[in-house]
Amino acid sequence: MAELIRMGGLELRFLQEGSGTGGGLDLFEMQVAPQARMPVPHYHESWDETVFGLEGAVTFRVEGQDRPVGPGESLFIRRGQVHGFRNEGPGPARCLCILTPGVLGPGYFREIAGLLAATPPDPAALRAVMLRHGLVPVPEG
Known part of the structure; x- marks a missing residue:
């Protein structure tokens, strides 16, 4: 059974985690409510992130550039790249997030x-x- 975690305007459904994939990956579906955003830009020290759009559009800001990810589109965020995201649309947006290797959980x-x-x-x-979990917050500015 997939674990569901709700926090603010985000809902995550964990499908796979490093402990069950030999550290290969973490995989979760993320739903972002309308007008919700990740409040703190950050980067990851130890993993890369690939995002695949399922519904609506999540706009990722990566290294100062906006990159909308809609259904069937993907985005690769290399470890060390500062990023955040938001949903500017009128409805929820969903995407799959794949973290490699699977060290976050x-x-x-x-x-x-x-x-x-x-x-x-x-x-x-x-x-x-x-x-403590390897995400480094970066002040907006």
Whole structure:
């Protein structure tokens, strides 16, 4: 059974994780609510990310350039590339996210979801969880 994790305007359904793929990959479906976005641009230290569009369009901002990913389109984000994403559309957008190698897993997202449930969320705690899991937040500017 796939694990479902909800946090803010994001919903992730984990389909595969590194612990079950010999560290080969993490695979999850991500649904982004209308007008939702990843609040903190970041980069990954230890994995690459490939995104495949399923429904609607998720706009990824990679190294300062907007790259919309719609149904049937894909985007490769190399480790170290600063990125974030948003859904500017009127309806939900869905994509598959493939992380290689599979070193992140759902634990990171569970922790972030727990922190986001607090009102207001603690930015220092969010940053600490990101760093501990290999995501490096980068201030917008």
